[in-house]
Amino acid sequence: SYVLTQPPSVSVAPGQTARITCGGNNIGSKSVHWYQQKPGQAPVLVVYDDSDRPSGIPERFSGSNSGNTATLTISRVEAGDEADYYCQVWDSSSDQNVFGTGTKVTVL
Amino acid sequence: EVQLVESGGGLVKPGGSLRLSCAASGFTFSSYSMNWVRQAPGKGLEWVSSISSSSSYIYYADSVKGRFTISRDNAKNSLYLQMNSLRAEDTAVYYCARDFAARRLDYWGQGTLVTVSS
Numbered sequence: 001s002y003v004l005t006q007p008p009s010v011s012v013a014p015g016q017t018a019r020i021t022c023g024g025n026n027i028g029s030k031s032v033h034w035y036q037q038k039p040g041q042a043p044v045l046v047v048y049d050d051s052d053r054p055s056g057i058p059e060r061f062s063g064s065n066s067g068n069t070a071t072l073t074i075s076r077v078e079a080g081d082e083a084d085y086y087c088q089v090w091d092s093s094s095d096q097n098v099f100g101t102g103t104k105v106t107v108l
Numbered sequence: 109e110v111q112l113v114e115s116g117g118g119l120v121k122p123g124g125s126l127r128l129s130c131a132a133s134g135f136t137f138s139s140y141s142m143n144w145v146r147q148a149p150g151k152g153l154e155w156v157s158s159i160s161s162s163s164s165y166i167y168y169a170d171s172v173k174g175r176f177t178i179s180r181d182n183a184k185n186s187l188y189l190q191m192n193s194l195r196a197e198d199t200a201v202y203y204c205a206r207d208f209a210a211r212r213l214d215y216w217g218q219g220t221l222v223t224v225s226s
Contacts, residue, residue, distance in 0.1 A: 001170065031210040031211070031212075033210075033211070033212040033213070035153070035213070037153075041218075042203055042216040042217065042218050042219060043145075043153065043203075043213075043216055044216070045212060045213060045214050048208075048210070048212040048214070049210055049212070054214065084152075086152065086153050088153075088155075088211075088212075088213070089211075090210070090211035095167045096155065096167060096169060096170075097143065097145075097155035097158065097167075097211060098155065099145075099152060099153040099154065099155060100152075101152055102152040102153070
């Protein structure tokens with residue numbers, strides 16, 4: 001089955017840039033979506049189709065996808081960005097949705 | 109406003125059954141595929157199952173195949189998950205989520221907790 005690997009944690013100072021990677025075999029050929037989940041809350045879609053943002057999501061959230069790695073970038077990090085982040089793709093070879101292992105972003 | 113409200117969670121013994129429901133409102137339910145996603149306590153997200161708008165296409169995670177059944181009633185704007193032969197490892201918060209193009213899950217419910225324990 002298809003596996004998506006994320007770093008367990010990323011720490012960043014306020015105002016700096018956080019980059020969260022999502023590794024998968026030839027992930028660049030798939031559409032990658034990213035979700036933010038704060039404690040006790042449901043996930044929220046923050047980036048879809050590699051680099052598009054739903055309405056209401058700040059421009060500080062951006063994404064890219066190439067080769068074997070997709071990346072979610074959070075610019076000018078704020079305290080409110082502290083959360084768990086998950087990448088997700090549809091694996092057409094197995095007809096299954098796949099989530100990444102998740103990354104906890106800590107704002108120092 | 110899109111709303112998804114799950115119900116039906118609770119405590120069940122290993123080997124038991126439970127049926128979850130998800131009531132949808134604020135959009136044309138019959139036009140969208142839907143998903144169930146779960147999250148075990150302190151763990152990450154795990155996709156469980158998806159169903160197309162007309163129920164023509166149904167998919168399951170390997171971990172639940174043969175035990176869980178997803179279904180929907182478009183007349184009632186409702187999504188269901190019938191869970192049989194439950195195991196301790198099925199303990200999780202279960203979310204229903206709307207499936208937009210390219211399988212992105214753009215709206216989620218608040219979840220319902222299923223606890224499998226003797």
